[in-house]
Amino acid sequence: MSKVFISTTNCGKAHDADIFKVAISIPFTITASGDGYIKLWKNKLLENEQPRDHYISQFINKTGVHHVDVFHSMEAENLELLIITCVSFSGEISFWQFDFNEKKLNRIELFDSPEWNKKSFWAIKWLKSDDQVLSHRLAATDVKGTTYVWKFNPFPKDDGIENTDKTMTMSKLQLQGEMPPPSAEAVFATCVDMSHNGLIATGFANGTIVVSQLSTLRPLYNFEGFGIQGIEQNSNTVRAVKFSPAGSLLAVANDSGSFGCVALYETQFGERIGNLTVPTHSGQSSVESFAHSGWVFALSFNSTGEFLATSGYDSKVRVWDVKSKERVTTLNITAGDIENEDDILLEDENGDSLKYPPVLDVSFINKGIRSGMNSDVNEGLCCVCLDRSIRWYREAGGN
Amino acid sequence: MKSLADFMDKAECKTALLEELTPKSRDILFSPVSKAEDIPFMIQSILSLASVSLQHQQEPIKIQFPLQDGKNLMTLTLPFFGKKFKLKSRNTKPSRKVAILFNILNTVKNRLENGQVSTIRDLYYSNVELYENQRNISFWLSILTRSFRLPSKDLLNIIPAQKGLIYSPIKIMVINNEKVQIITPFETTLIPYLGDNTKIVLSKQANVHINRVLVLEKEAIFSKLVSSRNSDQILITGKGYPDFLTRKFLKLFHESEKESIKNWDIITDADPHGVNITFIYMQTNTYLNYCGATLLQLINLNLKHLSSATQLLSLDQRDVSLTKTLLGRVSMQEVAQASKLKVALQRQMFFQKKGEMNALYSR
Numbered sequence: 001m002s003k004v005f006i007s008t009t010n011c012g013k014a015h016d017a018d019i020f021k022v023a024i025s026i027p028f029t030i031t032a033s034g035d036g037y038i039k040l041w042k043n044k045l046l047e048n049e050q051p052r053d054h055y056i057s058q059f060i061n062k063t064g065v066h067h068v069d070v071f072h073s074m075e076a077e078n079l080e081l082l083i084i085t086c087v088s089f090s091g092e093i094s095f096w097q098f099d100f101n102e103k104k105l106n107r108i109e110l111f112d113s114p115e116w117n118k119k120s121f122w123a124i125k126w127l128k129s130d131d132q133v134l135s136h137r138l139a140a141t142d143v144k145g146t147t148y149v150w151k152f153n154p155f156p157k158d159d160g161i162e163n164t165d166k167t168m169t170m171s172k173l174q175l176q177g178e179m180p181p182p183s184a185e186a187v188f189a190t191c192v193d194m195s196h197n198g199l200i201a202t203g204f205a206n207g208t209i210v211v212s213q214l215s216t217l218r219p220l221y222n223f224e225g226f227g228i229q230g231i232e233q234n235s236n237t238v239r240a241v242k243f244s245p246a247g248s249l250l251a252v253a254n255d256s257g258s259f260g261c262v263a264l265y266e267t268q269f270g271e272r273i274g275n276l277t278v279p280t281h282s283g284q285s286s287v288e289s290f291a292h293s294g295w296v297f298a299l300s301f302n303s304t305g306e307f308l309a310t311s312g313y314d315s316k317v318r319v320w321d322v323k324s325k326e327r328v329t330t331l332n333i334t335a336g337d338i339e340n341e342d343d344i345l346l347e348d349e350n351g352d353s354l355k356y357p358p359v360l361d362v363s364f365i366n367k368g369i370r371s372g373m374n375s376d377v378n379e380g381l382c383c384v385c386l387d388r389s390i391r392w393y394r395e396a397g398g399n
Numbered sequence: 400m401k402s403l404a405d406f407m408d409k410a411e412c413k414t415a416l417l418e419e420l421t422p423k424s425r426d427i428l429f430s431p432v433s434k435a436e437d438i439p440f441m442i443q444s445i446l447s448l449a450s451v452s453l454q455h456q457q458e459p460i461k462i463q464f465p466l467q468d469g470k471n472l473m474t475l476t477l478p479f480f481g482k483k484f485k486l487k488s489r490n491t492k493p494s495r496k497v498a499i500l501f502n503i504l505n506t507v508k509n510r511l512e513n514g515q516v517s518t519i520r521d522l523y524y525s526n527v528e529l530y531e532n533q534r535n536i537s538f539w540l541s542i543l544t545r546s547f548r549l550p551s552k553d554l555l556n557i558i559p560a561q562k563g564l565i566y567s568p569i570k571i572m573v574i575n576n577e578k579v580q581i582i583t584p585f586e587t588t589l590i591p592y593l594g595d596n597t598k599i600v601l602s603k604q605a606n607v608h609i610n611r612v613l614v615l616e617k618e619a620i621f622s623k624l625v626s627s628r629n630s631d632q633i634l635i636t637g638k639g640y641p642d643f644l645t646r647k648f649l650k651l652f653h654e655s656e657k658e659s660i661k662n663w664d665i666i667t668d669a670d671p672h673g674v675n676i677t678f679i680y681m682q683t684n685t686y687l688n689y690c691g692a693t694l695l696q697l698i699n700l701n702l703k704h705l706s707s708a709t710q711l712l713s714l715d716q717r718d719v720s721l722t723k724t725l726l727g728r729v730s731m732q733e734v735a736q737a738s739k740l741k742v743a744l745q746r747q748m749f750f751q752k753k754g755e756m757n758a759l760y761s762r
Binding site for chain 2: 090092186351
């Protein structure tokens with residue numbers, strides 16, 4: 001069984017420096033770049049419209065932005081809330097609210113104390129709660145390995161007074177708690193994810209993953225020791241963790257030397273249920289369990305949890321059937337793919353070749369978010385590469 | 400000889416007694432000099448004043464270092480008198496400080512009179528027991544510079560030991576006033592001492608054309624390239640973090656030869672320190688062109704040879720915080736090279752990797 005993804009549109013030289021993250025919201029595809037800007041690319045484009053002509057750019061921080069996540073929710077009083085959260089290389093988290101009337105971003109402060117701006121944050125993740133009783137959550141990791149979790153109730157109505165004033169002020173984040181790194185010494189916490197069934201996973205640069213209960217922040221499982229051990233040059237840095245939409249599976253991307261592995265765990269008992277692998281020797285069964293012949297930077301489940309997209313340094317995006325653990329498609333990306341020839345970037349400012357650009361992030365796009373043929377019935381993919389491009393795909397066929 | 404009782408009879412209160420007990424001393428002030436040529440004379444008068452008071456008049460001396468704003472940097476007395484005497488270590492003994500000071504003064508005077516230059520290291524090894532470490536000497540040199548109000552420490556003719564190395568396929572003349580030092584071709588030479596109006600001149604040879612000046616972080620790579628005897632490039636290394644002299648040499652060299660030599664490149668390790676070293680060179684030498692090594696170069700090299708030509712190492716906590724600080728600093732600069740450094744740093748942080756430049760030259 002295989003799937004076919006076809007390119008719908010793309011945009012080269014979308015930023016002036018590397019694009020590290022992409023986040024998909026209903027109105028926008030959002031990219032974060034080392035040039036210090038985030039850009040909001042309109043999803044619903046008409047037939048003859050180009051992405052390049054329809055984006056909103058917002059300067060964030062001079063040191064560059066490496067993480068972005070988006071919180072999009074309809075709150076009480078039919079208030080549509082779109083909050084974009086960025087982490088810059090200075091370690092600072094900033095919050096930006098989209099103004100749907102003015103079509104621009106306004107900086108807002110959700111931290112209750114300026115002390116938070118002195119920390120060195122790295123990864124962030126929003127968890128939108130669909131339950132009226134439960135609050136939304138924001139999780140962030142810092143470079144020393146601590147994971148912070150905040151609760152977010154933008155407009156609490158616990159006082160029972162109907163607040164009809166549209167200009168009511170938003171509540172700040174409430175710190176739920178923090179989790180120290182698993183080891184005695186500080187270790188870089190590279191990634192974090194939360195699931196709807198109440199779990200939080202943090203991945204670390206030394207190859208450890210801690211899965212904890214979101215309600216108590218107590219650790220449930222520690223996964224470690226991936227890849228080949230005992231070789232000096234071996235590194236098993238965890239680069240991405242992602243829960244399946246139902247939260248029953250955890251996908252983990254980690255290095256094995258210069259290769260990239262993807263492992264799947266079920267979350268109820270913390271059992272490893274398998275690796276996603278490609279044959280590394282022609283015609284033979286897989287000898288080593290690699291998913292990419294380069295570091296794997298990103299993981300993304302589709303909305304049903306049946307498929308997992310992975311992207312790597314080997315300039316490939318792979319889509320896997322989660323049940324059979326088989327590869328259903330591979331997208332090979334070259335810098336020359338970009339439609340507009342002027343926007344093809346073959347070399348960076350240091351003269352390094354970007355002909356086969358590493359894919360730094362990939363995300364599934366739900367049905368009906370992008371415009372164009374069959375996008376209402378088919379899912380799509382979006383990836384950002386080191387050649388500073390954004391590429392959008394959708395699944396071929398329609399039924 | 401008076402007894403304590405005599406003193407107490409004379410003094411009415413405690414303060415008066417203290418005053419009575421304090422010996423009469425002679426103040427020796429370090430005052431500013433108007434021009435560098437006056438330094439030997441000034442030192443001579445300080446030393447002779449001290450010796451006259453101590454030897455002939457048997458009066459203690461009180462050495463003071465007044466600053467511009469009227470404050471006194473410190474007071475030294477010899478022989479020691481006063482109340483605030485706390486002996487922490489051998490080195491804080493006031494008499495020892497005076498001994499170090501007078502020794503340095505004497506050397507400075509000698510060097511200035513003869514027009515010679517010594518390194519701090521030479522001075523240190525001339526009396527290890529007294530100076531204990533080279534930091535002590537630099538400390539006193541900066542005190543002297545401040546109290547004489549000199550624009551630069553170098554005017555005292557005692558300079559930090561040279562660290563930088565240069566290799567050139569062509570003769571370079573370093574003209575310091577009337578003195579000419581020669582950097583002989585095809586030989587690794589220490590970067591010579593430079594004065595304020597030093598000129599660096601590349602001797603022109605019809606058959607040799609220098610294509611580039613290459614600044615390297617590491618001495619190992621420098622030696623490797625030296626052994627290949629390239630005839631079209633001049634190599635310079637500051638052995639890690641460069642000293643002031645290496646940067647100044649590069650600056651003066653560029654000023655005089657920027658027309659004839661087109662490329663001025665720098666190569667450092669693909670780690671935060673490498674980028675920092677590049678950044679430090681660029682503070683005084685903005686024209687330098689950053690050529691890596693970048694992580695991508697090293698990774699591509701590994702891919703090309705299908706083996707580990709070089710090992711990429713994981714960033715540790717100190718690398719992470721250095722990267723963060725550096726990114727902040729580099730982002731403040733609005734020049735083309737700064738964006739190159741920024742990209743290099745961001746990738747090191749994002750990939751969580753660093754690597755050494757050695758592999759690029761191992762083949």
